[in-house]
Amino acid sequence: MSLYPSYARPRSLQQAVDLLSGLQGGVVVIAGGQEILPSVNYGVLMPDVYVDIGGIEELIGISSVGDELVMGALTVHRDIQGHADVQRLAPLLAQSVSAMGGGWQVHNRGTIGGNIVAMHPLYDIAPSLLALQADIELIDAAGTRRLSFADLLADSSHGLGTKAILTRVFVTASPQSSWGYYKLKNTSGAYGSANAAAVLETEGEILTAIRVVIGAAADQLTLVSDALAGLTGAAYDAAAGAEIERICAQAIGTPLSDHQGDGTWRRAMAGVVARRAVEAALLPATGPDS
């Protein structure tokens, strides 16, 4: 804790990694600052050192290799929303990034990497990344490693600590699957009270695979897949919808209870958003406001 923090702006990824490996506690890695500055402004976070990685060009940008979408960690939300490769390979991600709160001001500055490492339970991108079985890449003094987003979530230090930097996010398209995202929120700029991302596979009318991730209802994401297996092998109908609602509400261990809504209601809404995300996946694309 220091009233007089210091600041460094490394020019390359290697320089940043070397710097972080030599620094002791009180270090904050910053780029867009959308997550960090509110805490700094209110004295909740008082870093000794800011390491500004915003000038590292290799962390910015979107590309695709075959069916794999590759996004640099410092790519801002606004660039993800409208990017042709994201629309083609991971439209679910494009929609959930568009559903984020904070308005254009935040979408223009906030980065996908910052959103991921913040691990805020109310945020919009994580449910889609887990539903799409995304991978992430980290770098630290030991080198670069790639792991699944699910493994990152399971690690309480986010797999990062203060020595590693998240560098890239990978999503592999699955052309035969359909998708839906549903966010329940009070106002257009706000956090969700519950949100869900659904990825389905179908043969004709018949559901063959279903994977739902619920966010904003508990302090961790809730993946519901095996418990929904009983719904495969048949067409979706109102009874199946009711069953999704029941199973997904039940899957929420300890619901959040905060100013977004109390726990009983949040658990119930977890079921509702799950059903609506599945229904959105089954309907023909109706545009970004669906």
Added chain:
Amino acid sequence: MEDLLEQSALVQWRIDGELHELEVVPGASLLDVLREQVGKTGTHMGCRTGHCGACTVMIDGAVAKSCIAMAATLPRATITTIEGLTAADGTMHPIQQAFWDAAGLQCGFCAPGILLSTAELLQTNPAPNDAEIDAALAGTLCRCTGYQSIRRAVGEACVRMYPDAAGE
């Protein structure tokens, strides 16, 4: 590697057309530097959490909340504040004039967010529908809750900036 650490950062910003070279403290927000070091008090401090949007400026042509942008992370930038919308001779920007004439704002505290977000919207969309206006303005809260008159004023601004596109 520790020799990279500095106690302050030097930034070069073109603010509303004028070049400034400033020494900023790590952790200071763009909002604080604009208001306290540059005197651009048209940029309002509402919440310091990034919720309200009253501190909105444009950084390199894109709207941003200056209270949650760390000044040091912007070594070189072009910054447009609400004051920069007005021409040097005092003539209001067509968006400002439209909001004036259509009584788009009530107390005006949120004006930086509403007007600069409208400016970014109209750069690429000459005739936005209500949903597009709402999405562009979602990052700014009007505590007078005058959202209907804000929408009307955005429509009026479209007519003035793009007389040929309106009404299509």
